[in-house]
Amino acid sequence: MAWRNLWRNRRRTVITSASVLFAVVFALFFRSLQLGSYDYMFKSAIESYTGYIQIQHHDFWEERIVDNTFTIKPELNNRILQDENILATIPRFESFALASSGPQTKGVMVIGIDPEKENYLSEVENKLVRYRLTPEAVSRIKSDRTIPEKVGNLLDLYQGNSYTNSGRMQLDLGISDKDAGSLMPVIEKEARFENGHISMGMPGAWIGDKLSRYLEIGIGDTLVLIGQGYHATSAAGKYEIKGIVKQPAPDIDNKIVYLPLDVCQDLFNAPGNLTSLVLHVGDNSDRAVEETLNRMEPLISEPCRLIEWKEMNEVLVSQLDADNKSGMIMIGILYLVIAFGVFGTVLMMTAERRREFGVLVAIGMQKKKLASVVSLEMLYIGFLGILGGSFLAIPIILYGQTHPIVFKGTFAKMWEDFGFEPIMAFQGIDYYFLWQIFIVAIMVLIALMAPVRRILGMNVVNALKA
Amino acid sequence: MKVLEIKNLHKIYNTTQIRVHAVNGIDLDFEEGEFAAIVGPSGSGKTTLLNLIGGLDKPTEGEILVNGVNLSTLKSSEIIDFRLRNIGFVFQSYNLIPVLTAGENVEFIMGLQKWDRKKRDERTRELLKAVGLEERIHSRPSKLSGGQQQRVAVARALASKPQFVLADEPTANLDSKSTETLLEIMESLNREERITFIFSTHDARVVKKARRVITLEDGKILSDETRN
Ligand SMILES: Nc1ncnc2c1ncn2[C@@H]1O[C@H](COP(=O)(O)OP(=O)(O)OP(=O)(O)O)[C@@H](O)[C@H]1O
Ligand SMILES: [Mg+2]
Numbered sequence: 001m002a003w004r005n006l007w008r009n010r011r012r013t014v015i016t017s018a019s020v021l022f023a024v025v026f027a028l029f030f031r032s033l034q035l036g037s038y039d040y041m042f043k044s045a046i047e048s049y050t051g052y053i054q055i056q057h058h059d060f061w062e063e064r065i066v067d068n069t070f071t072i073k074p075e076l077n078n079r080i081l082q083d084e085n086i087l088a089t090i091p092r093f094e095s096f097a098l099a100s101s102g103p104q105t106k107g108v109m110v111i112g113i114d115p116e117k118e119n120y121l122s123e124v125e126n127k128l129v130r131y132r133l134t135p136e137a138v139s140r141i142k143s144d145r146t147i148p149e150k151v152g153n154l155l156d157l158y159q160g161n162s163y164t165n166s167g168r169m170q171l172d173l174g175i176s177d178k179d180a181g182s183l184m185p186v187i188e189k190e191a192r193f194e195n196g197h198i199s200m201g202m203p204g205a206w207i208g209d210k211l212s213r214y215l216e217i218g219i220g221d222t223l224v225l226i227g228q229g230y231h232a233t234s235a236a237g238k239y240e241i242k243g244i245v246k247q248p249a250p251d252i253d254n255k256i257v258y259l260p261l262d263v264c265q266d267l268f269n270a271p272g273n274l275t276s277l278v279l280h281v282g283d284n285s286d287r288a289v290e291e292t293l294n295r296m297e298p299l300i301s302e303p304c305r306l307i308e309w310k311e312m313n314e315v316l317v318s319q320l321d322a323d324n325k326s327g328m329i330m331i332g333i334l335y336l337v338i339a340f341g342v343f344g345t346v347l348m349m350t351a352e353r354r355r356e357f358g359v360l361v362a363i364g365m366q367k368k369k370l371a372s373v374v375s376l377e378m379l380y381i382g383f384l385g386i387l388g389g390s391f392l393a394i395p396i397i398l399y400g401q402t403h404p405i406v407f408k409g410t411f412a413k414m415w416e417d418f419g420f421e422p423i424m425a426f427q428g429i430d431y432y433f434l435w436q437i438f439i440v441a442i443m444v445l446i447a448l449m450a451p452v453r454r455i456l457g458m459n460v461v462n463a464l465k466a
Numbered sequence: 467m468k469v470l471e472i473k474n475l476h477k478i479y480n481t482t483q484i485r486v487h488a489v490n491g492i493d494l495d496f497e498e499g500e501f502a503a504i505v506g507p508s509g510s511g512k513t514t515l516l517n518l519i520g521g522l523d524k525p526t527e528g529e530i531l532v533n534g535v536n537l538s539t540l541k542s543s544e545i546i547d548f549r550l551r552n553i554g555f556v557f558q559s560y561n562l563i564p565v566l567t568a569g570e571n572v573e574f575i576m577g578l579q580k581w582d583r584k585k586r587d588e589r590t591r592e593l594l595k596a597v598g599l600e601e602r603i604h605s606r607p608s609k610l611s612g613g614q615q616q617r618v619a620v621a622r623a624l625a626s627k628p629q630f631v632l633a634d635e636p637t638a639n640l641d642s643k644s645t646e647t648l649l650e651i652m653e654s655l656n657r658e659e660r661i662t663f664i665f666s667t668h669d670a671r672v673v674k675k676a677r678r679v680i681t682l683e684d685g686k687i688l689s690d691e692t693r694n
Contacts, residue, residue, distance in 0.1 A: 461523050464522070
């Protein structure tokens, strides 16, 4: 009888299961987006800088001074590289210094890198600014009469912004792919920004976009760095600015200076020393990283030690944890809204059938039997909705996984101002999928209690009056 | 043989504002095979009385015995089963389960009593034939006229061969032609199956067909006439 009811009263079935279906789709969609975005932030933080495993001086993490550095013998480096999961080792020398250019002075982070090896991980080269919307560039672009007013307004809004690729600039300026062909070449031409390379042995520097603005310096200008070197020696050097890099995190962008590794070691009077050696892994799953660590352990001896991504990104881990909590509240509110939707629909459907229930009990159907038939009906409907919702959500999420949401225009600027990359990624089908379905199923079960209670507590005489 | 005895029946409704003595000391007996109308002005207690007889509502005082069984001694789930086996109901309107066809509505009660399929089908056809709706067996209630729906309801009320059928204003929503047809059907079933019908009505033409007319006023019996 339950099946027949569903089939025969299609309107009711469709409305109720649709409410469940939307509940499932919403829950899955938002959870996927939430988890995916955390994951993205996490991965991009780790992969853009620390990597998963590093070798450091035993004390460096606690006390980041030039004295807590180490040297690595080429034989050891080669043995490490023989490991199946280690694709490269990336040497670095990090320290702090005072940067000045003319009247401006600022504390900066100096990182000595091997520019080529960094391409494995932090890809500093890809972060070089390719386009800059300087006031001059903006006015030159706007003088071109083919530029629509809308784009002109956005140009004003984004004036001063730098871009590492034209795609992002196109998004910010709200230019569709269709118009890109005619508009972008003009903009690209006027906004183009040329960088030079830094290479071992050459006293050149790449500096952060925000830092360059603060110090009011550009390509070809000279940057003076003053700091403290190895064993309390004094460190000072002059470097020509070769390029401007744009780091997504604003508080890094405003204090980063890259030098070639050997140049940096010389600055701090510590030739051959490293503050860290990143062991760049191929497989970054928790298990693979753990196993790689275990294989490395016997190779590393005092004063060095292995340090893991969790320890290095402690702040991020706890920050994302906190974020996850507020995310939980968000999703909790979403569940509440969803639950009200499902509950409301079920209550409406129950109210609509009051007289029918009254007649059934009056002619001799036991309330318990009626309640179980109605429950079965609801379970079918819930099942239908959950099944449909999952099937609808799967392609959306799979699509979203390969096509993350990239914000455009003013909204993107807002995100960037908050220090986030204006991207929301989706998490692939995972355990959370079952959890969301489970939660919606619980909601259906709770919603089910409404008609059951109504039926068991029904006053037949009143029900018949309906 | 007495199918129904009502002794000193009272029903008092206590609402926050007022106290209504809807049934105020009624004594009545019904013999098997009666065709009785309960009449009276609006608010005189007809519906309340029928609901009490059918065990849909509990009396404040007094006793109802159906075939010697005192309804007040039964638990509420037992009363439902008792109704299933002994009492047929026809209400004023919207009697039928909308998702079931005419045939399935009639069959439903027999299904609840776990009759076997063949017996159910036979009885359903027989009853629908008796109410003149044999060819509408597969129609859903929404496809039937008000009069046809009431005829299906009568067929359903008779399905389990009850002791008596209670009908609260079964013709109130029908035109005079349908009223006449329904009454004829009820009468012939009453004669052929020897089923007791107790119905309330406002309609003088319906009253005329009754062989016994009980008139209520303010919850009391004003008159009780039997005619032949
Ligand atoms: N659930 C209730 N609560 C309070 N009072 C009620 C309730 N049901 C009925 N009554 C009152 O009991 C009295 C009898 O009502 P009842 O419905 O039995 O009359 P009736 O003869 O069937 O009237 P009608 O011809 O209008 O159907 C009325 O005064 C009515 O207001
Ligand atoms: Mg009434």
